[in-house]
Amino acid sequence: MAGAQVHMSQAIFPAHADHLGLLSAGQLLKWIDTAACLAAEKHAGLPCVTASVDDIQFEETARVGQIISLNAKVNRAFTTSMEVGVKVTLQDPLTDVQKRISVAFSTYVARPRCDEKVVLKQVKLVTAQDFIEHNLAAERRKIRLGHGDVLNNLMEEYGIDDGQMCNQEEDVVSTDLTHVQSIELVLPPHANHQGNTFGGQIMAWMETVAAISASIEVGVRVEAYNCEEWGKGQPRHINSAFLIFNILNEHGESLIVPRVRPSTKDGLRRYHGAIARKKIRLTRKYHLLKKEDSCIPEFWDGSNKRSLHNSSEASCLESFSTF
Numbered sequence: 001m002a003g004a005q006v007h008m009s010q011a012i013f014p015a016h017a018d019h020l021g022l023l024s025a026g027q028l029l030k031w032i033d034t035a036a037c038l039a040a041e042k043h044a045g046l047p048c049v050t051a052s053v054d055d056i057q058f059e060e061t062a063r064v065g066q067i068i069s070l071n072a073k074v075n076r077a078f079t080t081s082m083e084v085g086v087k088v089t090l091q092d093p094l095t096d097v098q099k100r101i102s103v104a105f106s107t108y109v110a111r112p113r114c115d116e117k118v119v120l121k122q123v124k125l126v127t128a129q130d131f132i133e134h135n136l137a138a139e140r141r142k143i144r145l146g147h148g149d150v151l152n153n154l155m156e157e158y159g160i161d162d163g164q165m166c167n168q169e170e171d172v173v174s175t176d177l178t179h180v181q182s183i184e185l186v187l188p189p190h191a192n193h194q195g196n197t198f199g200g201q202i203m204a205w206m207e208t209v210a211a212i213s214a215s216i217e218v219g220v221r222v223e224a225y226n227c228e229e230w231g232k233g234q235p236r237h238i239n240s241a242f243l244i245f246n247i248l249n250e251h252g253e254s255l256i257v258p259r260v261r262p263s264t265k266d267g268l269r270r271y272h273g274a275i276a277r278k279k280i281r282l283t284r285k286y287h288l289l290k291k292e293d294s295c296i297p298e299f300w301d302g303s304n305k306r307s308l309h310n311s312s313e314a315s316c317l318e319s320f321s322t323f
Contacts, residue, residue: 004043008035008070012062023062025211026204028088032056032104033200035072036084037192040108043074043082044120047111050199051081052144054105055281060090062101067091075130076137077120081109083137105140106199132292139291143284154276155269172261175270180213202239210243216257217274218243242277 008031010016016027033050040048062068072086088101112118125131184190184205192198202222210218219242223235247255262268 004039004074006035006039006042006070006072008072010068010070012064012066012068014064017064021064023064023066023068024204024207025058026207028058028062028068028101029056029203029207030200031068031070032072032086032088032102033106033198033203034192035070036086036104036106037108037198037200039072039074039084040082040110043077043123044108044110044118046113046118047194048108049111049196051107051109053107053199053203054140054144055284056102056104058102060099060101062090065093067093068101073133074123075105075133077123078141080118080120081107082120082123083107083140085133105137107141107144136288136292139288143287147280150280151273151276154279155272158272158276173258174263175260175267176263178213178218178260180209182209199239203241206239206241207243210241211245216245217277218245219270219274242274 010031012023014021016023018024033053037048037050067090069089069091070086071089072084075083075085084106086102086104086106088104090099090101091097110118110120123130123134125134182205186197190197190201192201206220206222210220219240221240222238224238225235247257249255260271262271
């Protein structure tokens with residue numbers, strides 16, 4: 001076997017769906033995080049926590065009565081962190097139709113016991129696809145590490161001018177009207193096997209509040225307080241995420257939604273940040289597609305694993321240029 005693998009299947013019940021009978025994106029994020037975390041812990045032999053999640057695109061919707069299958073596999077281990085890929089497919093038991101819903105990539109960090117030093121074992125490559133994902137994992141890691149600098153560079157190009165906040169176009173909604181705040185009490189059902197609120201649960205809460213606010217790109221910030229210290233100290237920043245929504249009518253056709261107008265300097269910064277993130281997403285997708293083509297070996301057998309690894313490692317680890 002290559003990287004540690006976990007397979008999960010889930011029947012979609014009404015409790016997993018929204019008011020339209022469609023699988024909640026938040027519920028699916030919980031399942032993805034659970035499967036990926038189990039694969040990471042299976043490889044590390046230690047408790048693991050979610051460090052980051054790459055962009056996830058949902059290609060299909062799922063309904064009550066259908067079945068979701070998740071295949072999670074460790075693609076590559078670094079020193080104390082590893083990349084886990086999760087392939088999500090949909091099956092309708094009545095028609096036997098299968099569709100791919102999503103492919104997600106997450107980074108997990110092993111948590112050592114006490115002061116134990118962790119150096120994760122390397123993933124054993126078995127198939128050509130294992131080899132490709134192993135090399136692309138290094139490329140994706142470089143993109144993650146460079147994301148902040150790329151975003152800052154794009155934001156500097158845009159600049160922020162207070163005069164731009166006075167836009168009086170018609171059919172434009174102020175961003176102040178899209179603000180939503182939610183407070184959740186962490187209860188035992190929200191915890192994982194480690195007794196902590198896990199990444200999937202937090203992502204589910206974020207998706208819920210984002211859907212209420214929905215204005216195409218929605219930014220969500222999560223902070224945590226200790227109940228006994230409420231109002232006494234600064235909250236801890238847990239996570240920030242940006243979710244993209246498509247608004248559909250009853251026929252499944254996309255609708256045009258009103259544009260938004262930032263009303264504060266911080267709102268203007270967020271407005272330009274959304275434009276920059278869209279540019280980064282499109283460029284990153286194009287860049288990884290090109291890298292995937294260059295990492296495909298022409299032949300594969302046991303006698304040439306080492307030579308293929310060396311040659312493709314060199315080609316796939318070229319320095320990543322900024323967008």
